[in-house]
Amino acid sequence: MSRVLRLLRTVFLVDILSGLGVTLRLYFSRKVTVPYPEKVQAPAPRFRGLPRLFRDEAGEPLCIACKLCQKSCGTNCFDIEGRKAEGVRHMRPVKFDWTLERCSFCGFCVEVCPTSAIRFSPEFRLTGVRRDGLVFHLDEMYLTGDALQEHLCGGCRRAT
Amino acid sequence: MELREYDLNMGPQHPSTHGVLRLKLAVDNEVVLGVEPVLGYLHRGMEKLWESLTFTQVVPLTDRLDYIASLSNNLGYCLAVEKLAGIEVPKRARYIRVVLAELQRLASHLAWVGFMANDIGAMSVLLYAFEAREHVLDIFEEYCGARLTVHGIRIGGAVRDLDAPLASRIRAVLEKIPERLEDVRALLDENRIWKERTVGVGRISAADAIDYGLTGPPLRASGVAWDMRKDLPYSSYDDFDFDVPLGANGDVYDRYLVRLEEICQSIRIVRQALEGLPEGDPRAKMPRVLKIAPGEVFHTIEAPKGVLGFTVRSNGSDKPERVKMKSPSFINLQALDHMCRGNLFSDVIGILGSLDIVLGEIDK
């Protein structure tokens, strides 16, 4: 009986028609495209975007120039120099050069930082038109949003 | 009439070679007489680079080997280092690793079926498979922040704990994937055109498969029941109940069926792992600087593409002296010549697709 059934299925193009049915059903189903850039899907909270330096609630920088991030980085992104000023409790960085060119977004610097000064941000628009946009000096390490885009590509694109 | 034979070059840039692979084909009108792959276009000097990095710094770079299934590479390397250093991985960490690895297997096979179908002409399957894969990648993003170069498995365990909300999200994703898979199966499984292109094509017998060193789904499709997860279990795989699908003919169609069935089995394993997740730490206590006494170890795992092996040799310092990676795609590619002989030129694409190679791990 199954031979006859198989013959009938072949003659009446059952597999062809069922395939057509699948595409027709999905033709009428909801589309999954997100209309970027009008609608931007916010990345997950733990998303590994551009590493940024952060300040505490008082506005003081959290980085104490311990250079643990520099040691843990496998691709030599960091170049840090610190100095301890008189009467101040911690060292502060005087030079903090970080290059996006080498970063593999592995997260070792974030995991190892004792003060959570360097953390991932949700920034994922990281393209630019100039090589020097990829190097961040100390002040530039705090840039996010439009200011970051300005640094990366000279204002050729909005952040939002 | 004289039969002509000439060389055809499927250059490094080709829509279907799954990466920068060059294939030199000797073709007689339409019939393939021989295939010679030329490799090295994606060589990045990984193994040499690793000698100048510490053991932990190597882990994110292993992501970039088989970039479709990065967690498997992480797992392979971490298991080898743990074996060398004698690190005991807590049970909870082992279960989390199983969840991650099987989700990654699912994602890898979905990507494979999409690319394979696209090469044969069924373009829509690519998008359906990738839509399903998106859900898995969203899980990875929520778990540790990255979708492709995941770096979620570390030496000693997993990067963080799998809490209850994430576990329920994973269960929800596991409900969605079979629906999409049914659509793919309806479009391909019984389709006469698909069967014409894949049944009987690229056949390799079990004996030849073993001779060539094939592993993974191509080996199992030829009927050889060898799966590292069953035969040399690692990371608590022996706690789980799952089947290893086997094929009968060793052709492209069997490899396709084996991989689709493996997706279903992976879903089964993840459900069991989430169900039985034990209490404990997600990661063993690791010293700040990992120095390993001199020794050498070779450890293999069942990556989605085949058996992935890492040889790690240490010399007492915090950097490995030598890391050698035995990639399944590299070995499987050897059999391409054997499989393609006597088939038509259009079949080369299908056969190459069915081997599921990724140039990142071939060229390192």
Place this chain on the structure above:
Amino acid sequence: MTPFVADVLIPVGKIVAVILYPMVMVVVMIWLERRVVALMQLRLGPNRVGFQGLAQPVADAVKLFFKEDIRQRRADKLLFNISPILVMASSLLAFCFLPLGEPVRIGAYTLTLWIAESPVGLLIVLGLSSISVFGVIFGGWAANSKYPLMGALRSVVQVLSYEIPLGLTVLTVAFLARSMDLVEIVRRQEASGVWYGFLMPVSFVVFWISAVAETNRAPFDLPEAESELVAGYHTEYSGMKFAYFYMAEYAHMVLVSSLVVNLFFGGWLAPFPSVKALDFLDVVPGFLWYLIKIMFFLYLYVWIRATFPRYRFDSLIRLVWKWLIPLALANVLVVILVRFLR
């Protein structure tokens, strides 16, 4: 109606219309194909260039127009240049014989919605559309490169083989209608009340499969398979010449759809003419019915493309010689027998 208008202006107008009609359909098809295939694949497709992406074909045309016209050093110049023209011309010429609707009365003058009516119109249309084979051969050969040559050879064999079942099924229609005049065939379908597609479903299915293969469309598009031979016989073409091949393929699709509609689905006739309750459908002019039916078949083309994998070349040829041609022959015999017994 002065003789000048009747003898010069109107024919020239019709010629312009006959050139414009497939071109407009081509433009619509480019958009339709990309949009419909995308929607079937859970994505949106071009929706930014103009309202809902309707200006996308214009953008494509402008882009192709500005592309560098690459010519190979050792390419045969004459054949290289003539091949796109041949392919395009063969598609467009056949439109002269396709009737689009009932003749329209304007005062004392009857405006026929076709340029030419010939007692062997069907044969001429088939013959003209076959000239495109030459364009394919010339294109593949003249590019002086392995891939296009292989694509051209495959395409030629495919087209020649699938002409046979095409001709055989068309024979059954001509047999039933007792004429090879396309207008007459539509009139006979009107007279008989049942369209030939429902009377002879086997003919229709075989014709449709052969037609899809003739136009080198999926699942028979191996000669131009993107993932296998880069782009087959038009690999080496760029810019406007490539645009010609591209447009000619769509024009050929429209031609074939028109043929199917005329031969099997009543041309410009409204469906169910005998059912009194549906008489309101007569309000819609014949030309619009014709368009609706053609759009259905164009949708079918795109739908099939989005769904199925590609036939390998030998399967393709095996299909036609082992299955379609015997089936078409048997079909002819059955039709003749049934007619004879009636």
